[in-house]
Amino acid sequence: MEPLLDAVELETAPSPSASVVFLHGLGADGHDFEPIVPLFARSLRGAVRFVLPHAPVRPVTINGGMAMRAWYDILSMDVDRRIDDEGVLESSRRVAALIDREVERGVPEARIVLAGFSQGGAIALHHALRRETKLAGVVALSTYLVRAPSLAGERAPSSAGVPILIGHGTRDPVVPVALGETARDTLQELGHAVRWRSWPMGHEVCEEEIDWVARFLAERLDASEARG
Numbered sequence: 001m002e003p004l005l006d007a008v009e010l011e012t013a014p015s016p017s018a019s020v021v022f023l024h025g026l027g028a029d030g031h032d033f034e035p036i037v038p039l040f041a042r043s044l045r046g047a048v049r050f051v052l053p054h055a056p057v058r059p060v061t062i063n064g065g066m067a068m069r070a071w072y073d074i075l076s077m078d079v080d081r082r083i084d085d086e087g088v089l090e091s092s093r094r095v096a097a098l099i100d101r102e103v104e105r106g107v108p109e110a111r112i113v114l115a116g117f118s119q120g121g122a123i124a125l126h127h128a129l130r131r132e133t134k135l136a137g138v139v140a141l142s143t144y145l146v147r148a149p150s151l152a153g154e155r156a157p158s159s160a161g162v163p164i165l166i167g168h169g170t171r172d173p174v175v176p177v178a179l180g181e182t183a184r185d186t187l188q189e190l191g192h193a194v195r196w197r198s199w200p201m202g203h204e205v206c207e208e209e210i211d212w213v214a215r216f217l218a219e220r221l222d223a224s225e226a227r228g
Contacts (some may be wrong), residue, residue: 008054012048018221019050020115023117024055025209044222049105051098055069057064062076086121092130107125114137118142122144128159134162138163142167160192160193168180168199
């Protein structure tokens, strides 16, 4: 069993009944989106725990083998985005452990949103689409699909009903918007409920995107509370 990742944890109120697990991008850490959590949370009702884990430190090929926090190794920056499959699978297992801990804390999976930016968004999509139990939703920002050829055969039947939010910058020099559009189109062709928006920005988030995510979190977590 993989060791549980260290994480920054923020609660909007005591005794959370819902959780958002947010995965950072390459070279960052769990503190990266910490200042934005209050903006993501401003539309939420009830107590929500935000879990922002730190990815493991590993050598990254495209950065000259420099060791940094990364969910997986990136072998090339070409359009095919060759990546380290085992690193993806390892990180997916570690995300599973974080979600399992939230369940142990009393938060049902139907009240957990898995989110991520860039590399973190790729892991969020990879894990949620293959997870046997249904989450409240997925947020994938400035990202792309990893291990896409295996998705049709590996995805869990329950994942088809999980709402997926995908946002991207049209001027992104790191993850071209075409990769985000391909992820959107692939998922829609497989029958997934994808909501897509893009903004004239680079590899970043903007105020409009933050508002969009905040409304999605409120919709998904408030709706799941009503169902529960």
